[in-house]
Amino acid sequence: MELRDEDKLAWILKSGWKGLCPHCGKGRMFKAWLKISDRCEVCGLDYRFAAPDDGPAFFSLCVVAFPLFFFVVWLQVAFDPPAWVHLIVSAPILGFGCVLPLRPIKGWLVASQYVNKSQEAGTEKLWQQLHAREEEQRRGRLDA
Numbered sequence: 001m002e003l004r005d006e007d008k009l010a011w012i013l014k015s016g017w018k019g020l021c022p023h024c025g026k027g028r029m030f031k032a033w034l035k036i037s038d039r040c041e042v043c044g045l046d047y048r049f050a051a052p053d054d055g056p057a058f059f060s061l062c063v064v065a066f067p068l069f070f071f072v073v074w075l076q077v078a079f080d081p082p083a084w085v086h087l088i089v090s091a092p093i094l095g096f097g098c099v100l101p102l103r104p105i106k107g108w109l110v111a112s113q114y115v116n117k118s119q120e121a122g123t124e125k126l127w128q129q130l131h132a133r134e135e136e137q138r139r140g141r142l143d144a
């Protein structure tokens with residue numbers, strides 16, 4: 001699947017937002033809220049390449065938490081509300097604002113990894129060896 005750059009971005013955004021397989025666009029990427037599937041149930045894409053690590057949390061903090069934090073500070077400075085206003089307004093906004101974007105951000109990162117064939121530089125051979133060994137263990141040919 002070779003896509004032009006604009007098409008790549010659109011595909012990454014679409015499949016990541018909807019949590020769909022970045023290869024076929026039909027299977028589900030997640031088997032739970034933030035848990036990536038082992039394989040696509042439609043095309044069999046192996047998700048072992050997917051390693052967004054703490055990327056979703058980082059981007060959620062940078063893109064969502066900081067602007068929301070400034071909103072909360074502005075609310076305090078502009079209106080000087082009593083503390084219960086922050087309990088009712090600020091805390092839920094910050095909590096949901098940081099947690100809800102985690103899944104689409106994780107979907108975008110995984111889709112981006114797949115579409116751009118990203119991999120840690122210089123680890124192609126090690127990656128192949130590790131997964132060949134895993135595959136052999138899975139088939140029961142190796143005594144673990």
Ligand SMILES: [Zn+2]
Pocket residue numbers: 021022023024025026027040041042043044045
């Ligand atoms: Zn698929």
